[in-house]
Amino acid sequence: MADAMLNQASLSHAESYVPEDEVITAARERAAELGCVPIGPAGGATLRVLAAATRATNVVEVGTGAGVSGLYLMGGMAEGGQFISIDIEGENQRAAREAFAEAGIPSTRYRLINGSAPDVLPRMRDETYDLVFVDADKTAYGVYFEQALRMLRPGGVMxxxxxxxxxxxxxxxQRDPDTTTLRELGRTVRDDPRLIAALLPVGDGLLVAAKR
Ligand SMILES: C[S@@+](CC[C@H](N)C(=O)[O-])C[C@H]1O[C@@H](n2cnc3c(N)ncnc32)[C@H](O)[C@@H]1O
Incomplete structure (x- = not known):
């Protein structure tokens, strides 16, 4: 191994490196009440960087939750962009709307689709989106991967x-269905010649890949 591995103190430092504001803190509290686990601070900050670096105007999220990741994604998107987020739970999306309103984000900037993502995604356009972020039911990640690859423009990021x-x-x-699906997804994304991939050890792991 080329470099020393990071210890827990360094990982914690990286996790809290970009502080969160009171709107994100309140969204995390609502997420805890609803029992849906939001992305961690470093993962969220990474999403915001990716949205900014791709100058994203069209972003799709699978798994709105209480809106923590949405706040980060919209925080990095370009002016005039549209954020679309899909969730099967209307209650979670109500909490997300509350968070977006608290952040002063006009409702014209986002669209929340209440439905099951494997049904909704196939209706979305080919090669249109700058960024697709997936944070929902793990066993469907293979389906979400195929859809994200189809939907992303060249240079877009999943x-x-x-x-x-x-x-x-x-x-x-560990061979339970969720773990097996995520392990296979890691291999699929890494080995796909249409993609350039990295597995980032932030939070619970963020797999990212740019479409060539
Ligand atoms: C971990 S939470 C998302 C957290 C959110 N991304 C954040 O960081 O704030 C997962 C969400 O996926 C939603 N979900 C689960 N299965 C789904 C499906 N088949 N289609 C759409 N959403 C689904 C759940 O209702 C839940 O709100």
């Missing part, structure tokens, strides 16, 4: 949260 799945993906003895 990102999957929970790619290390509570340290289970790296442990070959």
């Amino acid at each position: 990102a999957f949260d929970n790619a290390l799945w509570h340290d289970r993906v790296a442990d070959p003895s």
Whole structure:
């Protein structure tokens, strides 16, 4: 191995490196009440960088939750862009709307689709989106990957949260369906010649890939 591995203090430092404002803190509290786990601070900050670096105007999210990741994504998007987020739970999306309103984001900047993502995504356009972020039911990640690849423009980026799945993906003895799907997704994304991939050890693991 070329470099020393990071210790827990360094990982914690990186996780809290970009502080969160009171709107994100309140969204995290609502997420906890609803029992949906939001992306961590470093993962969120990474999404914001990716949205800014791609000058994203068209972003799709699978798994709105209480809006923590949406706040980060819209925080990095270009002026005039549109953020689309899909969730099967209307209650979670109500909480997300509250968070976006608190952040002063006009409702014209985003569209929340209430439905199951495997049904909704196939209706979305080919090669149109700058960024697709996936943070929902893990066993469907293979479906979300195929759809994201189809929907992204060249140079667009896909990102999957929970790619290390509570340290289970790296442990070959763990063979439950969620872990197996995430492990296979990691291989698929890495080995696809149409993509340039990296697995970032932020939060619970963020798998990112740019479409060539
Ligand atoms: C981990 S939470 C998302 C957290 C959010 N991305 C954030 O960081 O704030 C996962 C969300 O996926 C939604 N979900 C689960 N299965 C889904 C499906 N088949 N289609 C759409 N959303 C789904 C859940 O209702 C839940 O709100």
